[in-house]
Amino acid sequence: MQHDVTLDAIIWQQRGIRALESGRPAEAEDYFSKAVTVADSALSWLGLAMSQIDLKRNAAAIESLHRAQKLSPQSGVINHLLASLKGCKPERAPAAFVNWLFNSRAAHFDSHLSRLAYRGPEMLQQLAVNAGWNTEAGRRIVDLGCGTGLSGVPFRPYAARLDGVDMVPGMLQQAQRRGIYDSLQQNELHVALKSMTDAAYDAALAADTLIYVGRLDELFIELDRVLAPGGNFLFTTELGAAGSGYTLLPTGRYSHAEDYLLACAGGRFRMEDRVDGCIRVEDGRMTAGCAYRFAKS
Numbered sequence: 001m002q003h004d005v006t007l008d009a010i011i012w013q014q015r016g017i018r019a020l021e022s023g024r025p026a027e028a029e030d031y032f033s034k035a036v037t038v039a040d041s042a043l044s045w046l047g048l049a050m051s052q053i054d055l056k057r058n059a060a061a062i063e064s065l066h067r068a069q070k071l072s073p074q075s076g077v078i079n080h081l082l083a084s085l086k087g088c089k090p091e092r093a094p095a096a097f098v099n100w101l102f103n104s105r106a107a108h109f110d111s112h113l114s115r116l117a118y119r120g121p122e123m124l125q126q127l128a129v130n131a132g133w134n135t136e137a138g139r140r141i142v143d144l145g146c147g148t149g150l151s152g153v154p155f156r157p158y159a160a161r162l163d164g165v166d167m168v169p170g171m172l173q174q175a176q177r178r179g180i181y182d183s184l185q186q187n188e189l190h191v192a193l194k195s196m197t198d199a200a201y202d203a204a205l206a207a208d209t210l211i212y213v214g215r216l217d218e219l220f221i222e223l224d225r226v227l228a229p230g231g232n233f234l235f236t237t238e239l240g241a242a243g244s245g246y247t248l249l250p251t252g253r254y255s256h257a258e259d260y261l262l263a264c265a266g267g268r269f270r271m272e273d274r275v276d277g278c279i280r281v282e283d284g285r286m287t288a289g290c291a292y293r294f295a296k297s
Contacts, residue, residue, distance in 0.1 A: 008038045008039075009035045009036075009038040009039035009041060009044060010035075012031045012032065012034040012035035012038065012044070013031075013032070013035045013041070013043060013044050013047060015031040016028045016029075016031035016032040016035060016044070016047045016048075016051070017047060019031060020047065020050055020051060020054070021105070021112075023115070025050075025051045025052075025054035025055050026051075026055060028047065028050075028051040028054075029048060029051035029052060029055065031047075032044050032045075032047040032048035032051055033048060035047070035048075036048060036067075040067075040071065041071070042068045042071035042072035042075065042078070043068075045064050045065070045067045045068035045071070046064075046065070046068045046075075046077065046078060046081075048064045049061040049062075049064035049065045049068065049081065050081075052064060053081070053085070053250055053251070058085050058250055061081075061085060061250075062082065062085050062086070065078055065081055065082045065085070066082070069082065075096070076094035076095070076096030076097050076100075077094075077096055077097045077100045079094075080093055080094055080096075080097040080252055081097075081252055083248060084248045084249060084250050084251070084252050085250055087248075088248060089214060089245075089246065089247070089248055090214065090248065091213075091214050091215040092212065092213045092214055092215065093212040093213070093252065093253075093254075095167055095188060097212075097252060098167060098168060098212055099167065099168055101252070102147070102168045102170065102171055103168050103169065103170040103171070104170070105170075106148065106168065106170030106171045106173065106174050107170070107174070109147065109148050109171070109174065110148055110150060110174075113150065113280075116280040116281055116282060117278070117280060117281045118150075118208075118279065118280045119277055119278065119279055119280070119289075120150075120151065120207035120208045120236045120279055120280075120289070120291070121150050121151045121153065121154055121207050122154070123236060123275045123277055123279070123289070123291035124151065124154070124155075124205060124207055124234045124235075124236065124291050125154040125155070126275050126291065127234050127273050127275055127291055127292075127293040128154075128155070128158060128234070128293075130273050130275075130293075131232070131272070131273065131293060133158050134158075135157045135158055137158065138159070138160035139158050139159055139160060139201075139202040139203050140159070140160060140161045140200065140201045140202045140203075140228075141155055141158065141159045141161070141162050141163070141201060141202065141203045141204070141205065142162075142163045142164075142165065142196075142200075142201045142203075142204050142205070142226075143155070143162065143163065143164045143165065143181070143204075143205045143207075144165050144189055144192070144193075144204055144205060144206045144209050145165065145166055145189060145206055145207070145208070145209030145212075146164030146165060146166050146171075146172075146175050146181070146184070146205075147166060147168075147171045147174075147175065147207075147208075148171055148174035148175055148178070149164065149174065149175035149178040149180055149181065150207075151205055151207035151208075152164060152175070152178070152180050152181060152205070153178070153180060155205060156180045158203075161182050162180060162181055162182055163181060163182055163183045163184070163185070163201075164181045164183070164184045164185070165184075165185045165187060165189065165192040166184070166185075166186065167186060167187060167188050167189070168186075169186060172184050172186055189209065189213065189219070190218060190219065190222065193219070193222035193223065193226055194222060196226045197226075198225055198226070199225075199226070199227065199228040199229070199231075200226050200228075201226055201228065201231065202227070202228050202230075202231050202232070203227070203231060203232045203233070203234065204223055204226070204227060204231070204232075204233045204234070204235075205234050205235070206233070206234070206235035206236070207236050208236055208279070209235070209236075210235055210236070210237055210254070210256065211236075211237065211238055211254050211255075212253065212254065213254065214246040214247075214248060214254045215246065216246070216256065216260070216261065216264040217263075217264040217266065219264070220233075220264050220265050220266060220268055220269060221266075221268070223268075223269075223296075224268040224269070224296065227296050228296075229296060230295065230296060231295070231296045232272075232293055232294070232295050232296070233269060233292075233293070233294045233295075233296075234291065234292070234293050234294075235291070235292055235294075236279060236289055236290065236291045236292075237255065237256045237261070237289060237290055237292070238253060238254070238255040238256070238279070238287060238288070238289050239255060239256070239257075239258070239276075239288055239289065239290050240255035240256050240257040240260070241257060242257050242258070242259055243257060243259065244257045244260070245257060245260045246260060258290070261292065261294075265294060267297060268296065268297060269294040269295060269296055269297060270294065270295055270297050271292060271293075271294055272293045272294065272295045273292070273293040274290055274291070274292050274293075275290065275291040275292075276288070276289075276290055277289060277290075277291075
């Protein structure tokens with residue numbers, strides 16, 4: 001009986017995926033290297049590239065992504081990661097990339113964030129505390145990129161109505177299970193905002209959402225319409241260097257310079273407060289982040 005090498009490749013792939021998700025990139029690189037040796041597969045080359053990105057071996061990752069791209073030239077995931085490594089600046093991450101990144105992880109995403117010491121919702125809540133928010137105000141709040149609902153939990157007590165928006169179906173299923181949202185909408189961020197009525201909300205949240213959106217001027221324009229007079233936008237970012245605008249990082253995420261945020265606000269919003277901190281820890285390295293509260297002018 002002839003041995004099925006495809007089965008071997010799948011086994012190495014699966015081991016590589018588990019190692020990558022468990023934060024063992026060197027081990028994952030070894031598994032994916034074995035997989036591509038056995039069978040040429042876009043998925044294996046992509047996994048190898050992800051391992052190499054985590055190991056800061058960007059030149060090798062570019063080569064692996066080119067091999068993956070030849071096998072799957074229309075892949076939004078592969079093309080976005082190549083753009084991130086080549087210094088390109090697409091305006092936002094494609095839906096295919098976001099869905100690929102989060103949909104398969106949804107069921108255990110909260111525990112994954114716990115391992116990363118993720119502080120996004122905590123930093124946003126601090127902004128609300130600093131502003132003197134109280135539970136009697138009964139705010140109408142929309143959680144943009146709500147994910148599994150972690151960001152919504154600390155804001156439920158402040159809300160007369162709390163709505164969530166996310167494009168990833170698996171994440172919305174987890175958010176639904178929390179039972180904290182009055183409604184959940186599956187949609188891309190900009191499309192969802194355009195569907196909302198004028199002055200529909202008193203506050204908008206975006207915890208670890210803008211890291212998948214580069215260009216932000218359109219977002220602020222829509223928020224100006226959707227938020228009631230005096231409305232607040234609370235969001236986190238990975239902080240970029242002054243004058244850098246927005247930058248697509250090798251992780252596939254975006255950083256934003258503060259002067260760029262202010263320029264995108266364009267007089268529609270004023271910055272009221274900022275909380276600095278380590279937003280997550282990856283591979284033993286702290287990721288500096290900021291939480292902002294912008295108020296509608």
